[in-house]
Amino acid sequence: MIKHILCIGAGYVGGPTMAVIAKHCPGIRVVVADINADRVAAWRSGEPPIYEPGLKEVLATSLGRNLHFTADLEAAIPEADVIFVSVNTPTKTFGRGAGKAADLQYWEKTARTILQHAQGHTIVVEKSTLPVRTAEAMERILKTGNAGARFDILSNPEFLAEGTAIADLERPDRVLIGGAETKEGRAAIQALVEVYGQWVPADRILTTNVWSSELSKLAANAFLAQRVSSINAVSAICERTGADVLEVARAIGADVRIGPKFLKAGVGFGGSCFQKDILNLVYLCEHHGLEEVARYWESVVTLNLYQKRRFVERMIHAMFNTLAEKRIAVFGFAFKADTGDTRDSPATEVCRELLAEHAHVCVTDPQALPSARRDLHDAGPRLTFEDDPYAAARGAHAIALLTDWREYRDLDYERIYAGMEKPAFVFDGRNLLDAARLHAIGFNVYSIGRPDLSRL
Numbered sequence: 001m002i003k004h005i006l007c008i009g010a011g012y013v014g015g016p017t018m019a020v021i022a023k024h025c026p027g028i029r030v031v032v033a034d035i036n037a038d039r040v041a042a043w044r045s046g047e048p049p050i051y052e053p054g055l056k057e058v059l060a061t062s063l064g065r066n067l068h069f070t071a072d073l074e075a076a077i078p079e080a081d082v083i084f085v086s087v088n089t090p091t092k093t094f095g096r097g098a099g100k101a102a103d104l105q106y107w108e109k110t111a112r113t114i115l116q117h118a119q120g121h122t123i124v125v126e127k128s129t130l131p132v133r134t135a136e137a138m139e140r141i142l143k144t145g146n147a148g149a150r151f152d153i154l155s156n157p158e159f160l161a162e163g164t165a166i167a168d169l170e171r172p173d174r175v176l177i178g179g180a181e182t183k184e185g186r187a188a189i190q191a192l193v194e195v196y197g198q199w200v201p202a203d204r205i206l207t208t209n210v211w212s213s214e215l216s217k218l219a220a221n222a223f224l225a226q227r228v229s230s231i232n233a234v235s236a237i238c239e240r241t242g243a244d245v246l247e248v249a250r251a252i253g254a255d256v257r258i259g260p261k262f263l264k265a266g267v268g269f270g271g272s273c274f275q276k277d278i279l280n281l282v283y284l285c286e287h288h289g290l291e292e293v294a295r296y297w298e299s300v301v302t303l304n305l306y307q308k309r310r311f312v313e314r315m316i317h318a319m320f321n322t323l324a325e326k327r328i329a330v331f332g333f334a335f336k337a338d339t340g341d342t343r344d345s346p347a348t349e350v351c352r353e354l355l356a357e358h359a360h361v362c363v364t365d366p367q368a369l370p371s372a373r374r375d376l377h378d379a380g381p382r383l384t385f386e387d388d389p390y391a392a393a394r395g396a397h398a399i400a401l402l403t404d405w406r407e408y409r410d411l412d413y414e415r416i417y418a419g420m421e422k423p424a425f426v427f428d429g430r431n432l433l434d435a436a437r438l439h440a441i442g443f444n445v446y447s448i449g450r451p452d453l454s455r456l
């Protein structure tokens with residue numbers, strides 16, 4: 001019976017996941033530890049360090065009762081029955097596998113800290129997304145040197161998406177738990193099943209062996225990203241042929257075998273995980289000599305880079321082949337709506353390319369401006385930031401919409417048009433806006449994978 005849970009890593013996954021577990025399991029004491037003291041202080045104050053709809057309310061249900069945040073990891077380890085490890089696993093930037101393999105230094109450091117401080121029996125749960133067979137390395141580390149401790153390792157990858165994290169955690173499509181096919185392994189799986197079973201229907205809790213669980217997480221992200229790259233590839237054909245990607249997506253999505261979700265063409269996928277996890281999968285394939293499989297998955301990332309480049313090239317071409325000294329208002333910097341997260345956001349690359357063309361770029365975003373300032377801190381004086389989208393667009397030659405924030409759909413575009421340089425352009429990188437209406441106002445409108453509505 002699990003009484004104490006510790007989660008190492010209070011980020012986008014650790015914080016929301018533990019808040020939901022604590023809410024549904026009032027009999028379990030949940031402690032979340034992080035090395036970043038500012039993050040810990042923010043969680044403790046009830047004002048989460050990340051923007052996620054509904055998170056603050058869920059946090060309030062258990063904060064200070066059975067949910068606690070701490071920077072003192074070592075003190076929290078001995079009492080834990082279960083330790084979720086939810087630290088970041090970014091792409092390696094140095095040495096062997098640089099640019100593809102996962103950087104496991106934070107992960108291994110965590111394993112060693114657990115080994116040093118654990119007492120009695122502890123279930124260690126991989127929550128972070130990891131290369132297949134990481135649990136094996138974890139087990140080897142944990143089996144060395146602490147005679148007073150015994151460990152079982154489980155894989156329990158997280159499938160939440162940012163912006164909908166709370167709904168995804170409250171009503172998951174599935175919870176996946178992988179464990180060793182031994183008596184102890186099965187008992188550890190059962191203990192974790194009982195935690196999730198307090199709010200997740202039994203038929204949504206899947207149990208597998210550890211390697212299937214680890215691989216399923218990478219494969220799920222690869223499939224999702226592949227759908228986005230596939231519809232983006234179709235969008236490029238649409239722009240050449242007069243087909244409309246919205247109509248094509250509706251037509252192919254009506255086939256129940258394909259389904260309508262994840263068929264939104266756009267400026268390219270972003271976020272901290274899709275590219276990282278696919279490259280990790282590519283590295284794994286190369287390691288096992290599966291060259292063709294590696295190239296297949298790599299093409300999903302290649303297409304994504306092409307889509308971002310294509311977006312800027314279309315802007316340059318439409319605006320008479322020069323952006324020099326023109327003001328461009330960038331609407332949205334987050335990698336998707338309803339988050340302040342800008343990790344691997346397509347907006348970073350688009351802004352950098354616009355600045356390389358000597359455009360004056362003014363970025364606005366309802367949640368991501370602090371992060372955007374950090375990401376582009378070295379961009380120079382041509383880059384500015386504005387809270388107010390109307391101010392961002394004032395005097396601009398063009399608007400580039402890069403994040404699908406709903407509020408951008410409801411702006412007063414007559415007012416925006418009146419304050420812009422003419423001819424005024426809109427490049428809708430998310431097919432969010434009513435292109436026909438904007439065209440009627442006077443804009444030249446370029447959407448993704450749709451016919452141009454130009455007045456030139």
Ligand code: NAD
Nearest residue numbers: 009010011012013034035036086087088089106128129158
């Ligand atoms: P994050 O960077 O937001 O959070 C990770 C946290 O771990 C940070 O706060 C960091 O300070 C802390 N940390 C690092 N090393 C530590 C240590 N030794 N001790 C204590 N704390 C430490 O990352 P994230 O977005 O929450 O992602 C975590 C993992 O979950 C990654 O493997 C990611 O691939 C996976 N994942 C992320 C998402 C998502 O939507 N962000 C969804 C599913 C899975």
Ligand code: UGA
Nearest residue numbers: 158159160161162228262263264266269270271273335336
């Ligand atoms: C994604 C997965 O959806 C989660 O299941 C997974 O847990 C998570 O990665 C992870 O492992 O980190 P997330 O990146 O938060 O979640 O957000 P998504 O909704 O998947 O969007 C990713 C990117 O694809 C965004 O830039 C989004 O704008 C783009 N996208 C998505 C499209 O361009 N078109 C679509 O149809 C869907």
